[in-house]
Amino acid sequence: MAAILEIEDLYTQFFTSAGTVRAVDGVTYNVDEGETVGLVGESGCGKSVTALSILRLVADPPGKIVNGKIKFKGRDLLELSEDEMRDVRGNDIAMVFQEPMTSLNPVLTIGRQITETLEEHLGLTGAAADKRAIELLGMVGIADPERRLDQYPHHFSGGMRQRVMIAMSLSCNPSLIIADEPTTALDVTIQAQILEVMKGLTRELGVALIVITHNLGVVARYADQVNVMYAGKIVETGTAIDIYHRPRHPYTLALLRSVPRLDQPRAAKLDPVEGQPPDLARLDEGCSFRPRCRYATEGCAKGVPELQSVGEGHRSACFEIATVEQSLKEAS
Numbered sequence: 055m056a057a058i059l060e061i062e063d064l065y066t067q068f069f070t071s072a073g074t075v076r077a078v079d080g081v082t083y084n085v086d087e088g089e090t091v092g093l094v095g096e097s098g099c100g101k102s103v104t105a106l107s108i109l110r111l112v113a114d115p116p117g118k119i120v121n122g123k124i125k126f127k128g129r130d131l132l133e134l135s136e137d138e139m140r141d142v143r144g145n146d147i148a149m150v151f152q153e154p155m156t157s158l159n160p161v162l163t164i165g166r167q168i169t170e171t172l173e174e175h176l177g178l179t180g181a182a183a184d185k186r187a188i189e190l191l192g193m194v195g196i197a198d199p200e201r202r203l204d205q206y207p208h209h210f211s212g213g214m215r216q217r218v219m220i221a222m223s224l225s226c227n228p229s230l231i232i233a234d235e236p237t238t239a240l241d242v243t244i245q246a247q248i249l250e251v252m253k254g255l256t257r258e259l260g261v262a263l264i265v266i267t268h269n270l271g272v273v274a275r276y277a278d279q280v281n282v283m284y285a286g287k288i289v290e291t292g293t294a295i296d297i298y299h300r301p302r303h304p305y306t307l308a309l310l311r312s313v314p315r316l317d318q319p320r321a322a323k324l325d326p327v328e329g330q331p332p333d334l335a336r337l338d339e340g341c342s343f344r345p346r347c348r349y350a351t352e353g354c355a356k357g358v359p360e361l362q363s364v365g366e367g368h369r370s371a372c373f374e375i376a377t378v379e380q381s382l383k384e385a386s
Contacts (some may be wrong), residue, residue, distance in 0.1 A: 101234075187221075
């Protein structure tokens, strides 16, 4: 399957009074047509900045994309004019933001917010735009969509507002949707409903999806390919099966061990990831994860590990991969 999005050696930095924050530090990955890719990691690891970089929405100043290529359908988005980029946003690449209450305009009706996109990109107006808006609300499972069209965001629950955001993202038939923590503010039951809606629609419409999350359960169920991020870098990449059943990076392993498991005794203690994420303005020459890594050696301070193959389509950036493998064998 052909790659619809190709990110190559992407660097996004923030120039602040405290120093240069290396939020995205040499990220490379592809998204194929119709594929669901998960971007996983703790808060502050660079997941959302990567997504904003794709759409060129990084606030400048203080942020700036300083290097790399972002090719969408063969075109480098970093070389487009602002007018050309505005046509790509919402039309070819759509985004579902983290908190729908702050993403939706509280003084405009839901119908107006959906039809605005249809007018801008598809030229639909009046009854034709309203008809498409009603169809979209019905697609995402909102009952009585014709009546809800004239209501405001505060009339909707959190889960319903997120459905509206998904409807807006689908309005112009995009080829790629970026969902940035789409279920963070929702309870577990509603999370599952929203994710099922998104996955079902991407299957039905053949839309590629990037899901940004710290929820490993979301990734396990819905992603085809998984990229694990730490300190602005991708430290492990592979299929969901590779990441969950054959993790080869200490950070991935630590994340998996910190998740509560139903097959463990109720009295079993969680195994948290010790320490704190690094200050991205003060990274040294060594592996960023080594202060928190139980497998770290003196050699880990001498350089930054590059991604290397540990299986077909599975890569890890670690100097101690053999030690991690041995540890997993002993644990099993």
